[in-house]
Amino acid sequence: MNDLSFPSQPGYSPAAQKALSRKPALFIDGEWVASTGDQLIDVYDPSTGKVICQIADATSDDVDRAVTAARRAFDDGRWTGLPPIAREVMIHKLGALLEQHMEEFAELEAIDNGKPKAKAMELDIPASIGQLHYYAGWATKIGGETIDPMVVPSGSFHAYTRREPVGVAAQIIPWNYPLIMATLKIAPALAAGCTVVLKPAEQTPLTALRLADLVNEAGFPPGVLNIITGYGHHSGAQLTTHPGVDKIAFTGSTEVGKIINKAATDTMKNVTLELGGKSPVVVFPDADVKAVAAGIAGSIFYNAGQTCIAGSRLYAHKTIFDDLMDALAEQAQNWRPGPSLMPESAIGPVVSNEQYERVLGYIDAGKKAGASVVTGGDTPSACGNGYFINPTVFADVSADMKVVREEIFGPVLVAQRFENTEEAIAAANDTPFGLGASVWTKDLSTMHHVSARIKAGTVWGNCHSVIDPTMPFGGYKESGIGREQGNYGVKAYTELKSVIIQL
Numbered sequence: 424m425n426d427l428s429f430p431s432q433p434g435y436s437p438a439a440q441k442a443l444s445r446k447p448a449l450f451i452d453g454e455w456v457a458s459t460g461d462q463l464i465d466v467y468d469p470s471t472g473k474v475i476c477q478i479a480d481a482t483s484d485d486v487d488r489a490v491t492a493a494r495r496a497f498d499d500g501r502w503t504g505l506p507p508i509a510r511e512v513m514i515h516k517l518g519a520l521l522e523q524h525m526e527e528f529a530e531l532e533a534i535d536n537g538k539p540k541a542k543a544m545e546l547d548i549p550a551s552i553g554q555l556h557y558y559a560g561w562a563t564k565i566g567g568e569t570i571d572p573m574v575v576p577s578g579s580f581h582a583y584t585r586r587e588p589v590g591v592a593a594q595i596i597p598w599n600y601p602l603i604m605a606t607l608k609i610a611p612a613l614a615a616g617c618t619v620v621l622k623p624a625e626q627t628p629l630t631a632l633r634l635a636d637l638v639n640e641a642g643f644p645p646g647v648l649n650i651i652t653g654y655g656h657h658s659g660a661q662l663t664t665h666p667g668v669d670k671i672a673f674t675g676s677t678e679v680g681k682i683i684n685k686a687a688t689d690t691m692k693n694v695t696l697e698l699g700g701k702s703p704v705v706v707f708p709d710a711d712v713k714a715v716a717a718g719i720a721g722s723i724f725y726n727a728g729q730t731c732i733a734g735s736r737l738y739a740h741k742t743i744f745d746d747l748m749d750a751l752a753e754q755a756q757n758w759r760p761g762p763s764l765m766p767e768s769a770i771g772p773v774v775s776n777e778q779y780e781r782v783l784g785y786i787d788a789g790k791k792a793g794a795s796v797v798t799g800g801d802t803p804s805a806c807g808n809g810y811f812i813n814p815t816v817f818a819d820v821s822a823d824m825k826v827v828r829e830e831i832f833g834p835v836l837v838a839q840r841f842e843n844t845e846e847a848i849a850a851a852n853d854t855p856f857g858l859g860a861s862v863w864t865k866d867l868s869t870m871h872h873v874s875a876r877i878k879a880g881t882v883w884g885n886c887h888s889v890i891d892p893t894m895p896f897g898g899y900k901e902s903g904i905g906r907e908q909g910n911y912g913v914k915a916y917t918e919l920k921s922v923i924i925q926l
């Protein structure tokens with residue numbers, strides 16, 4: 424029973440109910456088709472812990488059908504052979520259709536993932552629309568260059584490069600930002616002229632499935648974009664070894680990234696991996712403690728900490744450490760969890776019971792290892808069967824603790840003191856990950872010096888988690904291979920060909 428102080432999840436809109444009542448189906452070759460198997464996967468609303476619908480667990484025959492459709496659509500040129508402007512216009516159209524259905528997509532994301540609908544309206548859906556429009560433009564701007572060879576008489580050869588689409592892309596995405604992940608994957612692939620089989624995470628299939636309706640409405644030729652649902656170790660794994668797939672793009676855990684990279688080796692698929700992180704936040708003594716605390720809280724508590732670049736390890740100079748802990752405890756009050764459809768909720772529940780147990784396991788491990796709880800460390804009282812966890816800050820941690828070394832993927836920050844810059848840099852780099860990092864100081868030379876020394880794909884200065892489609896994004900070390908976004912993101916869906924002609 425819910426206590427009066429913890430609200431219940433409000434009812435779903437008719438549009439959301441309609442999406443939930445969809446029969447389990449796969450989107451293959453421009454049509455909704457039933458799976459050839461009968462295995463279903465339950466989908467939960469994490470705010471209530473209740474099953475809201477079921478999806479198909481695609482069989483190997485289903486995966487084969489989807490890849491074959493994408494293969495055919497690629498090989499017969501129905502997409503790649505179009506004038507690039509036609510591809511650009513169609514991807515823009517998908518973006519415009521998504522904009523028309525913003526409210527519905529935000530609600531579905533909230534019901535499925537647990538994130539507040541208000542946050543999905545602010546970030547997830549606009550960012551997804553932005554990805555589509557940004558990459559639509561690249562369809563008409565990808566090209567090669569002419570080069571003058573150096574060992575033959577000048578003018579005796581015509582040599583140039585071509586950027587050609589790599590082929591069929593299998594895209595496997597996680598549950599933390601379901602629609603952003605889907606559009607971040609499909610938009611550059613479609614712009615480059617690839618065809619796609621997308622598999623959303625089994626926990627959060629709803630917005631990807633609804634997007635398939637819009638793909639048809641936008642007029643994409645059948646087979647260009649196929650969307651199948653299923654468990655990772657099952658349908659996902661089959662995509663990674665299917666000989667008809669030329670490229671794999673994956674976002675998710677480092678553990679699965681390693682499996683996928685090995686699985687893709689036999690057929691030498693082109694692979695892009697965006698994996699886990701344990702991003703350091705380094706605060707120098709001149710930083711404005713109150714402003715910094717607000718920024719740090721946002722970086723770790725937003726989306727209930729389920730963000731690959733979440734600022735999860737804090738290193739603060741010893742002179743400001745205690746003040747910063749007080750300010751963070753105060754900030755945590757602004758990030759109280761609530762049901763995803765309540766307008767007041769700052770964060771929702773974590774995505775699943777599995778994730779809930781996992782994060783609470785880490786909180787327990789932190790306490791047992793002797794870390795002190797600055798704030799949180801528990802769950803809200805009387806919150807029913809939802810997977811709610813209070814924003815948590817641990818101080819007095821040491822470098823060898825599990826909570827410091829491993830990605831928690833929940834609203835949990837671990838904080839340590841440092842005395843000098845070298846020590847802070849060494850601590851920031853003391854991790855197998857290298858996705859993001861932030862540096863907080865007013866001193867420009869410290870800012871640039873430390874930014875250059877931290878081994879991470881993105882370093883933010885006096886901010887954290889600022890993402891823009893134009894800026895390359897990816898990981899050093901075990902945080903991944905390759906880059907997404909910007910021109911790098913679209914090039915990742917091309918092969919580079921040299922053409923050398925004797926005149």
Ligand code: NAI
Nearest residue numbers: 596597623624654655656659660675676679698699731832
């Ligand atoms: P996961 O890496 O298992 O799942 C991500 C995607 O990969 C899903 O679509 C899943 O179906 C698929 N998948 C799983 N196993 C596969 C396989 N063998 N072959 C092909 N596809 C496969 O992540 P999971 O289990 O949901 O979460 C576990 C932890 O992973 C989280 O606690 C978090 O630490 C980390 N994670 C990191 C993410 C990031 O963005 N860096 C996103 C999601 C999870």
Ligand code: MG
Nearest residue numbers: 655676678679
């Ligand atoms: Mg997994």
